[in-house]
């Protein structure tokens with residue numbers, strides 16, 4: 001049921017136009033930046049670590065023609081004054097952006113009672129406010145141009161609150177609220193909004209969080225397939241080209257997005273069973289927790 005590519009979204013992805021990608025030095029952001037470069041766009045990557053930004057630029061240069069530009073800016077998206085200055089600088093260098101993709105984000109899973117308050121505050125500051133600041137920084141230029149697109153990377157954990165993700169799920173819910181509220185306001189100005197709900201995606205972030213993720217959380221997130229960053233990036237770019245509001249990589253996320261409030265009671269009962277199963281296995285065999293968590297099947 002793909003909508004035809006609209007004139008406005010053709011402009012958003014037009015060769016020679018400028019896309020800003022927060023979190024563009026790694027994972028989903030980098031994979032998306034590569035596909036935008038393959039479409040002939042100029043891209044600015046925003047992230048903190050200058051070494052990762054340099055490496056990403058070198059890697060992405062291979063996917064682009066010599067006349068294409070890849071800008072990199074080292075900035076923390078939660079630092080509003082510096083982010084605003086960085087976006088202004090990127091606009092001065094590569095022009096008014098037709099597209100903003102906000103992929104900068106962090107996840108520190110754990111048990112609620114074990115997590116320090118800093119993690120909750122930091123997760124909201126980066127995932128929610130970092131996205132909000134980036135949107136506010138690009139919007140005046142898009143409004144002046146009369147077209148543009150914002151693609152916000154939320155998560156399946158932004159549709160249902162997930163065990164072990166008490167700092168993270170609310171930050172991704174907040175993005176859903178922001179996207180839904182913004183959509184109608186920006187529509188008359190020709191600015192499109194998309195919100196992306198990926199399942200677990202094979203990125204450095206996932207590898208990192210898996211080191212400390214509760215076994216119960218792994219059992220729950222394993223009910224949806226793990227995607228590649230390229231697969232998610234393809235879904236994002238295709239979704240933008242079709243001016244889709246919700247972008248849901250995979251059947252599980254599509255069903256979850258369509259029916260989350262209806263499914264919630266049954267899902268929560270099912271997730272409770274998974275948690276109980278993991279707990280029994282932990283009690284029987286503490287060493288094999290991680291392995292058994294991967295083997296839980298829906299009809300177990």
Ligand SMILES: NC(=O)C1=CN([C@@H]2O[C@H](COP(=O)(O)OP(=O)(O)OC[C@H]3O[C@@H](n4cnc5c(N)ncnc54)[C@H](OP(=O)(O)O)[C@@H]3O)[C@@H](O)[C@H]2O)C=CC1
Nearest residue numbers: 023025026027028047048049076077104105200201203205
């Ligand atoms: N991987 C997964 O399983 C899923 C991921 N997501 C979401 O997708 C997005 C991308 O995740 P993923 O690609 O896995 O993660 P990666 O860790 O691979 O990439 C995250 C990117 O964000 C940047 N970043 C992190 N914190 C900040 C900050 N404070 N300021 C600026 N940049 C920052 C990182 O660079 P640096 O550290 O140098 O700043 C990096 O470029 C996140 O929002 C995540 O929540 C959603 C669903 C599933």
Ligand SMILES: CCCCCCCCCCCCCCCC(=O)[C@@H](N)CO
Nearest residue numbers: 107155156157199200221224252255256
């Ligand atoms: C057909 C039935 C549909 C019901 C399926 C329910 C699936 C719930 C699992 C949601 C998985 C979301 C994981 C996000 C992880 C994440 O964002 C972090 N890895 C970020 O780093």
